[in-house]
Amino acid sequence: MTNHKVDTPSKIEWTELYNQLLDKVDVGIHVIDEHGKTILYNQKMMEIESMESDDVLDKDLLEVFKFHNNQHSTLVQSLQTGKTTKSKKQTYFNNKGQEITTVNDTFPLLQGDRIVGAVEIAKDVTQLEKVIKENVLRKQNTKFTFNRIIGQSEMFKSVIEEAKRATRTSSSVMIIGETGTGKELFAQSIHNGSSRSTKPFLTQNCAAIPDSLMEGLLFGTKKGAFTGAVDRPGLFEQADGGTLLLDEINSLDPALQTKLLRVIQEKSIRRVGDTKDKQVDVRIIATINEDPLDAIAANRLRKDLYYRLSVVSLLIPPLRDxxxxxxxxxxxxxxxxxxxxxxxxxxxxxxxxxxxxxxxxxxxxxxxxxxxxxxxxxxxxxxxxxxxxxxxxxxxxxxxxxxSIPEIDYPSLSQDEEIKPLRDKMTEVERMYIQQTLEANDHNISQTAKILGISRQSLQYRLKKYHL
CATH class of the missing domain: 1.10.8.60 (Helicase, Ruva Protein; domain 3)
Structure with missing residues (x-):
């Protein structure tokens, strides 16, 4: 039997593998030596603090980062006192003056009885804190009402009337429209015209937050659920009694769409890491910037969630229409x-x-x-x-x-033809032309809209208007 020698990594190679491993974990790791100088600073910590390793390694921590007058570095405190801290929230500034907020676990590194350094494991909550502050501001600035929505076209006035009728109930609403059509104006107006107007109105863009943060943001977190987790109410709890606007619902992770459906059906939420449900009374208004059927076909929107959200559907026409x-x-x-x-x-x-x-x-x-x-x-x-x-x-x-606008050869009216108001005649011609085009394309909505040069939403509005 032949013996094969297995080569084991050298000490230097093990160090490199160890550093690769630290760069893969989803928490920030910052280690200082007994003199307060940084000796280890992983990739996640660089992302959290918007710094490069060269900005921090081998430098005194207190010369790189700045703290408020009444606050101290939990990492330096652990080095000086030998105490361990858990889930400690800390706000400080990097070398560019940018504010950073983390929740940290910090503990000393011991060699026998001697403190030879300290390590901090950090969870980034900067983005979460920013979102919460923005939502509080939005809650205080819910200013739009129906009398501030501008439009005199029949198509637009019809949508406004439908939206006004939606203020009488607490049913879910889906607002469909291209970017820039004013979907949030309608959402705020529905809230302000309803019996919930004195309660919170919160809004969250589902495309703006990473999936890893979105669940905690929506449903809240329980202390100890993950590293850095604290007891925090989510948007559903904050909006209790009022309205929650979920913008670009088609950008929400499918797994979260499933949880959202459960919340709507059962009218209760469960914080991340908790075992108990809590009842909530929240009206959901969702917006989508594409045809919902296209989003369902492309697996960007769950069909069951769509039916649950679109109890009331509002199609906001684009400006070109x-x-x-x-x-x-x-x-x-x-x-x-x-x-x-x-x-x-x-x-x-x-x-x-x-x-x-x-x-x-x-x-x-x-x-x-x-x-x-x-x-x-x-x-x-x-x-x-x-x-x-x-x-x-x-x-x-x-x-x-x-x-270079071409001249149009207008047909003359026959003597026995009834002269109608222009609007009535235009409506008659439009209805007939849409019906003919629809029939010629075997009632294919997408193809008909493409030939007519209008959006699917606009065609669907006209089909509804003309009972086609």
């Missing part, structure tokens, strides 16, 4: 920035409005507002926004096209 509202919206933004910039712009010239009408507004109302704000930043003493005042992209794309 309600261009009759352009003038109203543009002038409201002019008024807003007149007050903000202490200006006296009277409105838009005819040629400027023609350019705005030609644009498709992929960014919707938000894009229009940014366009007006940017334009007014460049005005000096002008009282009107003209075509020349608008951003370069408008002038390059639309200025030359204004003189």
């Amino acid at each position: 309600r261009k009759e509202d352009l003038s109203l919206l543009a002038n409201s933004f002019i008024d807003k920035y007149n007050a903000m910039f202490q200006m006296n712009v009277k409105g838009l010239s005819e040629d400027a409005m023609q350019m705005l009408y030609q644009h498709d507004w992929p960014g919707n109302v938000r894009e229009l507002e940014h366009t007006i704000e940017g334009t007014m930043n460049l005005l000096i003493e002008e009282e009107l926004i003209t075509a020349q005042s608008l951003p370069t992209k408008f002038r390059r794309r639309y200025q030359n096209s204004q003189s």
Whole structure:
């Protein structure tokens, strides 16, 4: 039998493997020696503190990080006193002046009875703290009501009326619309018009927070559930009695969608790490920036959750489908920035409005507002926004096209044909054309919308409007 010698890693190689392992763990690890200088600083700690290893290694900790006057470094305290601390929240500043908040377990390193260093295991709560502060601010600034929603098109007024009817109950609402159409305005207006108006209104963008933090943020945490976990109520508990807006629900992790469905069905939550349920009374309003059926087909939205959330469905039309509202919206933004910039712009010239009408507004109302704000930043003493005042992209794309609009050969009316109001005639023609196109495409919604040059949401609105 032949003996095969197995090569074992050298001491140096073991050190390298050990450092690789430390860089893989999902907690920050910071070790200082007996002189207070950093000797180990893993990858997660770099991410938490927005630092590079060269900024910290072999440097005195108190020369790198700054603490409030009434606070001390838990790591240095452990080195000096030999005491162990558990789940200690600490806020301090890195070398760029950026505020960091962590929850730490800190303990001394002993060689016999002698303290030769200290180690800190940190869990990042900076982002969680920031989100909670933002939600508190949003709770205090729920200012939109239906009388502040601007629009006179029949399509838009119909959605407003549907939303007003939704204020009478506590059923879940799903608001469907492209980015920038004003979905949160409708959500706030529904809350402020309901019996819950005196209770909290909290909002959370499901795409803005990592999955690892989202569960604790929504449902809360129990102390000891994980390293750094403290007793903290989630958004559901904070919104008890009021409304919780979940923005971009299609970005929520599928596993969390399952837990959210359970909360809606049972009207109770369980904090992360807890064994007890707690009853909550929260109205859910969810928004989605794509067709829900597309999101379901692509496994971005659970079908059962969609049915539970869409008890009331509101389809917010994109700006390109309600261009009759352009003038109203543009002038409201002019008024807003007149007050903000202490200006006296009277409105838009005819040629400027023609350019705005030609644009498709992929960014919707938000894009229009940014366009007006940017334009007014460049005005000096002008009282009107003209075509020349608008951003370069408008002038390059639309200025030359204004003189090349083709003439239309309008058909003459027969003597016995009844003359109808223009709106009625346009409605009649639109209904007929949609019906014909739909039939020609075997009632395929996506294909019909593509041929008509409108979104699926807009087509669905018209099908509902015309009972097709």
